[in-house]
Amino acid sequence: PTATLTPTPTPPQPPIPTPEVDLTDRSLYAANLKPAFAGDVDLVPHAPHYFIQAELLPGPTPQVRGVERVRYVNQETTPLDAIYFRLYPNLPGYGGASQAGPVIVDNRFVSPTLEYADSALRVPLAAPLPPGAAADITLWFTATLPTSVTPGTAGSGLYGFFGGVYDLAGFYPTIPVYDDEGWNLEVAATFGDATFTDIAFHQVEFTLPGALQIVASGSVLEERPNSDGTTTWRLAAGPMRAFYLAASEHYRAISQEVNGATVNSWHLPGGEEGARTALSYATSSLATFEQLFGPYPYRELDVVAMPTTAFGMEYPGVIDIAQSFYGPNGGAFAISVVHEVAHQWWYNLVGNDQPDEPWLDESLCNYAVYLHYEAVDWPEMRDAMMNNIFWYRYNAARNLGIDRPVGGPVTGFDPANYINMVYSKGPLFLHAVRERMGDEAFFAALADYAATHRYGVAYPEDLMAAFRRHTTAPLDDLYTQWITGPP
Ligand SMILES: [Zn+2]
Incomplete structure (x- = not known):
């Protein structure tokens, strides 16, 4: 050859x-x-x-x-x-x-x-x-x-x-x-x-x-x-x-310190009043979550107005909030800011498989909004979360015959039902666990979960293991009822 x-x-x-x-x-x-x-x-x-x-x-x-x-x-x-x-x-x-x-x-x-x-x-x-x-x-x-x-x-x-x-x-x-x-x-x-x-x-x-x-x-x-x-x-x-x-040519910020972190609230033209509102929501919820879930370790948190069709989006050290909230009709402004601040713990500090088990961060973040209004003693917002967000949407899904387990990948959900299950039914599971364990054990377990998996990755069984470290009450029935459905 x-x-x-x-x-x-x-x-x-x-x-x-x-x-x-x-x-x-x-x-x-x-x-x-x-x-x-x-x-x-x-x-x-x-x-x-x-x-x-x-x-x-x-x-x-x-x-x-x-x-x-x-x-x-x-x-x-x-x-x-x-x-x-x-x-x-x-x-x-x-x-x-x-x-x-x-x-x-x-x-x-x-x-x-x-x-x-x-x-x-x-x-x-x-x-x-x-x-x-x-x-x-x-x-x-x-x-x-x-x-x-x-x-x-x-x-x-x-x-x-x-x-x-x-x-x-x-x-x-x-x-x-x-x-x-x-x-x-x-x-x-x-x-x-x-x-x-x-x-x-x-x-x-x-x-x-x-x-x-x-x-x-x-x-x-x-x-x-x-x-x-x-x-x-x-x-x-x-x-x-x-x-x-x-990045934008138009971003301007107002700022405030919380426990050694500078919170910057960035707005687009005409959004200065909204930026003040966003800053107050972000600073108060940051303080609440440091109490409940452990310290925020970074020097900065940016809250930024974004021309997005979503209400908000979480990133490490940055939360995007829909620009439409910065006008006179705030709508779900407060809920969005507080929810996205909670993601600094549930997503950033404690990572999870967002495509496969989205409830692990999203249900925790939406329940955290309820916890925040409870902590700052704002009963109208607390009750609005429980009744108008959690129960109302979950019951609506049940009445439509589209109730399903909270667990499972994003791709398995009908987009129209995803919010009902992951953002409303999921928090009701956490509330049921809390009622079963009692407040002291429940909050100790959440802080334990945050500390154990800080800078790591957690799975649903890790959250359940954290709950079990703080209670002898059975939880399997609740997990089956709300998260996995009967086998
Ligand atoms: Zn979220």
């Missing part, structure tokens, strides 16, 4: 050089944490550590272009032959696009493949990564933002450029949780939340036009004007479950 000379493939040329950065150094996250919690960086030394360098390119089709370098330690008990990254903008609910590559793992170019409707990038490893070992991954990415609402998506404001606001939820390739099910890679529904991630560290250098004000997870380390009219913001966000960023 004739010897075939295989041409040496030319490695792809990265558009931006590989960033030089020491991802074993977590010292800069002290800037993101209250002094008393600066040591928390050492509680999760093996959390994924991202360095993200990106630029927003405005225009008729706005894009974010960048590079990220990630130190990923295998925290599982089995070797991993690949590492996955979620490309959230490719999910149907996001209505955008994300492209990633080339990819370098430990100084070698690798050939990644797309799976799960292009929402998951499989990055193969040259050799399986043993438990405890670290991989060093660099990848280049381009995320394209929608500027109008695509039919069949979640609506405006989850991700895109709408009403003068850039909403960059999930713009960078993100490593999902690896657990008993393996990698969590499902194509999420167009309603409900799509992310399930480990707590992580994010150092970010984000460049955008100088006129834009950013609102982001974590703390700003530096704001550096460039000669071309852009500004580069350096930020540190960690330990946090994601890095989120929004």
Whole structure:
């Protein structure tokens, strides 16, 4: 046979050089944490550590272009032959696009493949990564933002450029949780939340036009004007479950301190009165939840008006609230702000599988609204939550014959019934557990659950185990009745 000379493939040329950065150094996250919690960086030394360098390119089709370098330690008990990254903008609910590559793992170019409707990038490893070992991954990415609402998506404001606001939820390739099910890679529904991630560290250098004000997870380390009219913001966000960023020329903030954290309430033109209202809801509920669920460790919490069709959306250190609430007709303004503040515990500090068991954070957050009004002694709002939100919607579903168990994945719900079950029936389960256990044991169990799984990931059985640590009363019947349904 004739010897075939295989041409040496030319490695792809990265558009931006590989960033030089020491991802074993977590010292800069002290800037993101209250002094008393600066040591928390050492509680999760093996959390994924991202360095993200990106630029927003405005225009008729706005894009974010960048590079990220990630130190990923295998925290599982089995070797991993690949590492996955979620490309959230490719999910149907996001209505955008994300492209990633080339990819370098430990100084070698690798050939990644797309799976799960292009929402998951499989990055193969040259050799399986043993438990405890670290991989060093660099990848280049381009995320394209929608500027109008695509039919069949979640609506405006989850991700895109709408009403003068850039909403960059999930713009960078993100490593999902690896657990008993393996990698969590499902194509999420167009309603409900799509992310399930480990707590992580994010150092970010984000460049955008100088006129834009950013609102982001974590703390700003530096704001550096460039000669071309852009500004580069350096930020540190960690330990946090994601890095989120929004930007607009129109954002202005008012602020207030709560227990060593600065709460900033960002508004768009005409929204200053609404921002004052949002600030009062956020500061009072932050104080309540620190009492009930343990300390908020970060120096900042941003509440930001967003032209979204949802009532609100939670991110680590940032909550988006529908801009429509900032006008004269506040509607569910208070409930939305308090609910999203509760997510700083149930979603960020204690993570859960949002696509597979959405009730674990959502039911807790909506019940937390009830707990807040109880704590601040506002009986009208407390009773409105119990009667008009929880019982009214649950009974409406029963009368329509669409009652079903609270548990299970978002994709298993009829979108029209999802709110009834997860936001109304779920809180009634928690209330039933509380009545069975008594207040003292119930509140001790919630604080225990928050402390045990702080910076970790929890599953429904972990919440039930926390309740059982504080009571000898049987709870299985309630769990079956409300959450799983009869076997
Ligand atoms: Zn929620």
